[in-house]
Amino acid sequence: MDFEADGRFGNKRVHNRLGPAPGAASSSSSTKVCIHWRAGRCNRFPCPFLHSELPEAATTKRPNQRDGPGGHVWRNPNSGGGGRGGGGFNKWGRGPGGTDGGVRHKVPDRPCKFFLAGDCTYGEKCRYPHTYCMSNSITLLTPLQGHEKVVTGIALPTGSDKLYSGSKDGTVRLWDCQTGQCAGVLPVGGEVGCMISEGPWLFVGIPDAVKVWNMQTQAEMNLTGPTGQVYALAIGNELLFAATQDGRILAWRFSTVTNCFEPAASLTGHQLAVVSLIVGGMRLYSGSMDKTIRVWDLATLQCIQTLSDHTNVVMSLLCWDQFLLSCSLDQTIKVWAATESGNLEVTYTHKEENGALALTGMPDAQSKPVLVCSLNDNTVRLYDLPS
Numbered sequence: 001m002d003f004e005a006d007g008r009f010g011n012k013r014v015h016n017r018l019g020p021a022p023g024a025a026s027s028s029s030s031t032k033v034c035i036h037w038r039a040g041r042c043n044r045f046p047c048p049f050l051h052s053e054l055p056e057a058a059t060t061k062r063p064n065q066r067d068g069p070g071g072h073v074w075r076n077p078n079s080g081g082g083g084r085g086g087g088g089f090n091k092w093g094r095g096p097g098g099t100d101g102g103v104r105h106k107v108p109d110r111p112c113k114f115f116l117a118g119d120c121t122y123g124e125k126c127r128y129p130h131t132y133c134m135s136n137s138i139t140l141l142t143p144l145q146g147h148e149k150v151v152t153g154i155a156l157p158t159g160s161d162k163l164y165s166g167s168k169d170g171t172v173r174l175w176d177c178q179t180g181q182c183a184g185v186l187p188v189g190g191e192v193g194c195m196i197s198e199g200p201w202l203f204v205g206i207p208d209a210v211k212v213w214n215m216q217t218q219a220e221m222n223l224t225g226p227t228g229q230v231y232a233l234a235i236g237n238e239l240l241f242a243a244t245q246d247g248r249i250l251a252w253r254f255s256t257v258t259n260c261f262e263p264a265a266s267l268t269g270h271q272l273a274v275v276s277l278i279v280g281g282m283r284l285y286s287g288s289m290d291k292t293i294r295v296w297d298l299a300t301l302q303c304i305q306t307l308s309d310h311t312n313v314v315m316s317l318l319c320w321d322q323f324l325l326s327c328s329l330d331q332t333i334k335v336w337a338a339t340e341s342g343n344l345e346v347t348y349t350h351k352e353e354n355g356a357l358a359l360t361g362m363p364d365a366q367s368k369p370v371l372v373c374s375l376n377d378n379t380v381r382l383y384d385l386p387s
Contacts, residue, residue, distance in 0.1 A: 118178035138382075142180045146173055153195025157202055157215045166192030166204055193229045194243075203240065205230030210242050210252075212261065223261055225250050228273070232286075236279030237298040239264055243274035249286055251301065265301045269294055280319030287314030293326060295344065309334060309346050318359040320369070320385075323347075327356030327373060333383075350383070361385075 034042050034049035042051070112128035114120035120130065147167040155164045162183060163175040168191040174184040190206040197203070204211040207229050212221040228245025235241070240252045240261060249267035254260070267286075276287035284296040293307040293314055312330035319325075324336040324344060333356055335348040355376040364370050371383040 146182045152192050155195045155197035157197040158199050160215050166195040193231045194233050196233045198235045203233050231275040232277040234277035234279050243277050245273045269303050276317045278317040278319050285317050287317050289313045315357050316359040327359050329355035
């Protein structure tokens with residue numbers, strides 16, 4: 001399935017009339033809540049069912065949205081050594097409805113509007129879910145407008161209530177996660193080529209340097225060494241990796257003695273600029289304009305395999321479970337798996353009419369894996385992953 005990247009979706013008509021229609025038959029239907037109203041799509045007027053919740057006494061406490069027994073726990077596709085070097089889980093979805101007197105009450109199919117605004121006073125007692133993700137589809141929450149050129153990186157540091165975005169306009173913007181408003185602008189002195197976060201750290205790749213901020217201590221550093229634009233960043237085995245325009249991959253290690261990032265290694269082998277990096281397990285994978293993917297051992301920092309199946313720039317890489325996924329301007333998305341010898345080989349190739357620019361992944365509402373890919377025709381497509 002696919003949709004246009006501008007995020008325009010169909011709107012839902014919702015009638016907010018309370019109670020049954022005047023003159024409606026006095027039956028059991030007049031004491032029931034309209035299931036279509038709960039789902040936010042009732043178009044009957046008048047409707048014979050209630051367009052309001054039953055009194056509080058007739059409902060039971062909804063399980064905690066964050067850690068209730070009925071919530072879905074969705075694994076980050078990059079966990080266990082993804083491009084952000086992190087791991088861990090995001091708890092999304094909704095818990096089951098409670099029961100009272102044999103009547104089952106469905107949890108409303110829309111999030112609490114006060115929670116979305118950041119000022120719900122009911123907390124766990126709120127009858128509406130406190131979650132951003134409620135649907136099987138992807139819908140636009142709000143556009144964040146302010147950058148004057150293409151946005152090249154987005155990050156949300158741990159413990160921060162600010163979303164960070166970097167652009168080729170030479171700035172990093174801070175966005176308030178509750179209001180969606182711009183909370184600040186940081187000039188970085190050059191086009192932002194990439195951006196990632198790890199813990200409280202924010203890393204921004206610019207020409208000839210990597211800018212580093214600690215969002216908790218406000219410490220700021222400037223890592224020199226790259227030649228040309230830094231196109232990609234990744235973290236693995238306590239190392240920060242930067243993919244540079246001259247084909248090198250530079251590595252830094254944080255020193256607790258000096259409280260700074262110190263140069264650790266320079267990985268050479270690519271013939272042209274490195275534009276994508278991802279960490280999976282104890283491997284670093286790099287995609288380049290030289291049309292190859294290189295596999296690096298994080299323990300030795302040596303190249304252990306070169307993959308040459310793409311015929312154009314390898315734009316993006318994704319580690320998901322035991323698979324490596326890659327996309328290229330050669331109009332293909334490839335799935336790689338390890339053979340008995342330990343080397344990676346292509347097990348599946350998907351062809352597109354346009355070049356593929358970036359990959360990410362997420363489970364849907366049924367916990368099924370979905371691949372998300374942006375293409376060169378200004379669209380984003382969602383794919384069910386092959387078994």
